[in-house]
Amino acid sequence: MLKAYKCLYRKYPDIMIFTHEIESFLEEDLGYNDVSCKLVPERNVEATIFAKEDCTLAGLDIAAAIFEYFGINYSTEHEDGEMLSQGGIIFSLSGSSLSILRAERLTLNFLGHLCGIATNTRKCVDIARKHSDVRIACTRKTTPGIRRYEKMAVIAGGGDPHRFNLTDTIMIKDNHVKLMGVEGAIMSAKQKAGFTQKIEVEVESTADAIHAARSGADIIMLDNMEPSEVTDTIDRLREENIPEHVIIEVSGGINMENLNDYAKTGADVISMGSLIHRSRWIDISLEITE
Structure with a gap:
């Protein structure tokens, strides 16, 4: 043993x-x-x-x-x-x-x-707490072999660990969408997912965000959007009356210098690879x- x-x-x-x-x-x-x-x-x-x-x-x-x-x-x-x-x-x-x-x-x-x-x-x-209760999360951009220690350090700092590995949540990223489309990828994920697994979809446009919400995504990640685009997309999603359980996450190029602007957008989660790699x-x- x-x-x-x-x-x-x-x-x-x-x-x-x-x-x-x-x-x-x-x-x-x-x-x-x-x-x-x-x-x-x-x-x-x-x-x-x-x-x-x-x-x-x-x-x-x-x-x-x-x-x-x-x-x-x-x-x-x-x-x-x-x-x-x-x-x-x-x-x-x-x-x-x-x-x-x-x-x-x-x-x-x-x-x-x-x-x-x-x-x-x-x-x-x-910084984020000055504006909202948005969660600050890390990503899988970690040092191979010591990921769990780095993610526990994020927790110690008051952050969220996000996924520890690919099993935790089914994340549909840009390359999945290119190969299958938003709806096709979500449909395939639903067929393969266990009942405890959430489905997250990474999108780069308001239209795809709405499409992902209508197709049944549990988490919608707005990737590489400017703060103003994030705010507009969240407003559009609310106009579409998406279910309350759907989580809106923003990610991509977010750091301590621009965090104030993203914390004001109304997102539920801000994920930052820079928590660890910077x-x-x-x-x-x-x-x-x-």
Whole structure:
């Protein structure tokens, strides 16, 4: 049976990481002749992990799993989603000097990357909240192999994970429409979908949006439209009396610079690949204190 680590005390959904994943990450980082860590004497030490800039925390469960793998004692007063000021201590550690040094880079890489995504997401959510209750969601533009961690960081920042994979929702994109047409693609999706799966259609015009709504789409994504086009399309859809359960999503080229304009359109969801691929790592450090 695969062994998995997860922390059960957090209010945010747990991230489960399997032992073989940790070992795969460590194999990449430690290699086969780790001289640098073995230079230091093997003894019990204490250390702290702290943020060198303001941030929103994410990835604490992953860090805790790495510490548990190495037998490092750890404590924290924080949870994913909390705001932390510059200089704030994320973890206090105690244990083998060799183990702490070997866990250092892997832990800091995860924390720096995931806190960066959570911080970027929180800023975008705060911008949108000035105008409406629109959901800020990420996309499948993620780093292969660590998608679930990146999407959990979006959740920690107050965002929505959207689809974790292709199974979650049937999304009819532009190339599907080119091959089958809107109505044909939706009809085929309805025949193949399980009763729990929603059908989302990506459109680039008001006419196709109306067509998708009339054909029974559950979610209509307005792709690569200017804010004014989005507002006009939503108004037209309302005039068509589309069912209340139909969700209107906007996507394509949306970032922190133009988010204000899209948040005013009346859309239900704004999906942004930039939540992840344009996030900047947070500077996080480990320091042995004894």
